[in-house]
Amino acid sequence: MPTLGLHKDFLREFAQLEKKVRTKVADAFDKFEHSSATGQHLEKLSHGRDPRLKTIRIDRFYRGVVLAPDGGDSFLLLKVLPHDDAIDWALKHRASVNTATEGIELRNDIALEQLGPGLAKVGADGTARPLFGHVSDADLTRLGIDAQILPIARRLDTEDMLDALRPILPEHQYDVLFGLAVGMSADEVWREIVQTQLAAGLESAADAAGAGAPQDDLAAAMSRAQDRIALVSGPAELMDLLERPFDAWRIFLHPSQHRIAYRPSYNGPARVTGGPGTGKTVVALHRAAHLAAALPDDAPDDAILLTTFTRDLAAELRRSLHLLVTDPEQRRRIRVVNIDALASEVLRGDRNTDRLSILTDQRDVTARWGRIARRLELDRTAAFLDQEWRHVILAQGIGTAEEYLKASRAGRGTALGPLKRAQVWRAVTAFTEELRSTDTWTFHQVCDEAARILDRRSAGGEPRLFRHVLVDEAQDLHPGQWRLLRAATEIGRPDDLFLAGDPHQRIYGNKVSLRSMGISVTGRSHRLRINYRSTHEIVAWSAALLTGEAVDDMDGGDDRLSDYRSAFHGSRPVLSGHPTKAGELDALVRQIRTWTDDSAVPAEEVGVAVRFVQFGKDIAAALVRAGIPATVLGSSSVPAAGVRIGTMHRLKGLEFRCVAVAGVSEGTVPMRNALTPAEVDAQQHQEDLLGELSLLFVACTRAREALHVSWHGEASPFLAPAAAGG
Ligand SMILES: Nc1ncnc2c1ncn2[C@@H]1O[C@H](COP(=O)(O)OP(=O)(O)OP(=O)(O)O)[C@@H](O)[C@H]1O
Structure with missing residues (x-):
């Protein structure tokens, strides 16, 4: 049986082809397996850099580029391009096996060769400093930089130069150089980029060998590059991939993502951060799948909670989980619901009612504060009172005037003496009384109350609702929601909480320190750096919007976008x-x-x-x-x-x-x-x-x-x- 691999870049490009071309690609590769053993569909090129790069006819105008060793039966689909471009691409490129990761990699050999003499020697005129001056040749070699790339790397003096070379460099070697350029030490790069890939590669190579796949050099190197190459077992799997090119995340995890999602267990709360599009949600979904698979056979349905801030986001998570976890038994173990809905469900259950009157419109809330301020003749705006209530009183779970008098108001910009605090407390009492008299709630109160109910039940000996809780968009949760999550699972057990979030995307005004909520992620916090969604141009432009803004990372430090x-x-x-x-x-x-x-x-x-x-x-x-x-x-x-x-x-x-x-x-x-x-x-x-x-x-x-x-x-x-x- 031939092994067919797809390069992940191909999938993305495939999605951008016209529909009729896409159909023809699918047809060509549907037939491919039957006739590929003889290699008869593949056309050799004379004078190419790598004789293993061949082309295949898609239609009159398009050709595919396939990496295929002579006589072997492993094939890797790399490109589908208009005829001349496909030939040109195939002539210039060369595949090799990386010396550090042993995974397969591709490079534009001709462009790299022509580049060598064109690059000025850095530092020759004393004006520029070499970008990798602080890294020894031995370290670069140990990280997988090979003899062709090393002299080129030595001639780079800016990150922009490195970035410009990216399309022609082997991907892994670019990753290594980028890591070093943004300040990671050689050891960090080894741990984060090389070792993870090596471990993941060995695992998948072992899987492939166990599955009886042929293990010639190319097949082995392909299976070691599992973050870039998907090996498909047959036409059905191929068609499934081609039908959903943007859902490649189901199959390709970058080693840095894989390492976080599939770590057997975390000894406490863990979290993943990273800029937009770095795959935090993808990692949370894979983690949920991993935890579901690791549950014992007799685990109840809904043993795992996957939650987020809004109902729309929860609907997206549900849709994605459906794609990732295809086994209904496993899927039943994961409950996906937004956190406010969970809170109101707990409260309704406790009161044995299906109706709860909740103020969902913030304008309504503000109008009530405004009326109270006028009635009590307070010199405070509705917005001020609402924020004081949410950010100080509810955030700290303050229940009495005395507690409020002593409370820290860190993060609030105006000082409030005892007299003023007493005034504010009167307004808060009036507000909560008004709601209580009509049995009306705000979502913040619902979360608070739901947390109390769950804690009470647990004190009475009932088990916590979920074995594992995973949270996406964690940067937006307010303290009441954190309390609810803490009450929903046994904190302190392995894999209690898994958090995904990006402090730069905090859009609901809830600034929370995890430590203040009793959640410690020290030693279990990971950062993703590669954006898989947007182009470099979009990422760089958007990140520039936030230049100079100090954004706290929810754990006592600053979050940054510079290595993104x-x-x-x-x-x-x-x-x-x-x-x-x-x-x-x-x-x-x-x-x-x-x-x-x-x-x-x-x-x-x-x-x-x-x-x-x-x-x-x-x-x-x-x-x-x-x-x-x-x-x-x-x-x-x-x-x-x-x-x-x-x-x-x-x-x-x-x-x-x-x-x-x-x-x-x-x-x-x-x-x-x-x-x-x-x-x-x-x-x-x-x-x-x-x-x-x-x-x-x-x-x-x-x-x-x-x-x-x-x-x-x-x-x-x-x-x-x-x-x-x-
Ligand atoms: N390893 C990967 N290979 C290919 N595509 C990926 C990979 N990881 C993530 N993606 C894709 O990148 C996009 C962004 O992923 P995701 O939504 O998980 O990012 P995020 O960090 O949660 O983003 P945001 O913070 O902006 O919501 C998605 O289209 C996803 O399919």
Whole structure:
């Protein structure tokens, strides 16, 4: 039986081919297995760099490039390109086995050869410092940098130079050099990049050998590069992969992701952080699958909780889990629900009712605070009182005036003496009394109460609800939600909590220190660095929005984006300003038509992010008038066909091939009424500003291939650093 492997880059490129070409690729490889033993479909090239690179006919215009050893029966599908490009690519490239990881790797041999003499010797004129001056040849060699790449690496003096070489370097060697360039020591690179890959490779090579797969050199090297190459067992598996090219995460985990997700056990809470698109959700999903598989046979259904902040995000998690965990028995062990829904379920269960009156609209909450402030003639705004209640009183679980008098108000910008605190406490009492008298709740209260119920039950001898709890978007949870999670599982047991989150994407104003919640991730915190979603250009531009912002990492330190990079290149984001709203709408419609018509991107793969929903509706109307189907994403309904339009909050957790972020105008981004006035609380004002900036960052990082940012009137002040950076 021949072994067929697919390179993960191929899958991504496959998704971008026209539909009719995609069908032909699938047909060609469906037939491939039957005739491949003789290699008769494969065409040899004369004068290529690597005689094992051959091509295969897809149709009159397209050819595939396949790596196939003479006489062997292992094949690796690398590319499908227009005829001449495929030949050109195959002529220039060469496959080799990395000396450190023993995995297969590819390089543009001709470009590297031509480059050598062209690169000036760094340091010859004394002006530049070599990028890898601090690393010895022995270390570079130990990490898998080979004799062709080593002299080139020695001539690099900037990260930009390294980045420019990326398309022609073998991937693993680029990873190693990048790690060293961003300040990792040789030992760290060994541990994080080489060793993980080596371990994962040995494991999968052993699996392949156990499964009776042929183990010629190429097959073995392919199976050792499991983060880049998927070996398929037959046409059905191949078709399954080709049908869902963007779901490659099910199969390809980078060793750094694999190591976190499939570690047999963590001796306490563990977490994974990383910038947008680095695969935190993917890791949490794989971890859930791993924990489900490790449960004993008699484990009950719903033994594992996979939760997140909003209902929409939970729906996305459920959809993804369905793809990853195909065995219904395993799937039943994992409950996916958003945390507020879990809280209200616990409370309803306790009161034996299916009805609970919850204030879901923040405007309602604010209006109540406003009325109370007026009634008590307090010199405090509704926003101030609400924040004081959430960020100080609820956050610390304060229950009496005395506790509040003594409480720390760290993080709040205005000092409050005892008299003022007494006033605030009167307002809080009035607010909670008012809710209690009508048996109405806020979600914060529901979470608090649910945590108390679970703790009470546990004190009475009942087991905790879940054996393992996994949380995605952990940066957004508020203290009441953390308390609920702590009460939902036995803290202190192995694999109690697994957290995935990115502090740079905190958009709901909840700033929490894990330690203050009694959760210690010390020694079990991991960071992902490679963005698999967006192009380098989109990542770099979006990260520039946050330049200079200090973002806390929830564990006593700062989170940073400096070592964060994308796995591939594309076009630069387009910025587009207009004097009027009508002008912006016209340009937006034109841009979306270019994507859907000229680039043949399906309308459903285009997302539009706006700061407030009415502008989204205006955009939908303009698109529909222009004959482009569009749908405004609601909170629950299944979206109809067409371009997806949603608020920046709503688009969190989604991704699209093309994204337009519209209405990024002064006064809208940041949204004026989302900011606490600086004179009310300067510190809160800064927090709110950062939240709005993070929201823009979240919206921009939903884009895979293309990003268009537009405004009318004055541009948002947030755009200045990114615009200045190019
Ligand atoms: N190892 C991988 N190989 C290929 N694709 C991957 C890999 N890891 C993640 N992806 C893809 O990258 C994209 C982002 O992954 P994911 O949503 O898990 O990232 P995230 O870190 O949770 O992002 P965000 O913080 O922006 O929500 C997804 O399309 C996912 O399928």
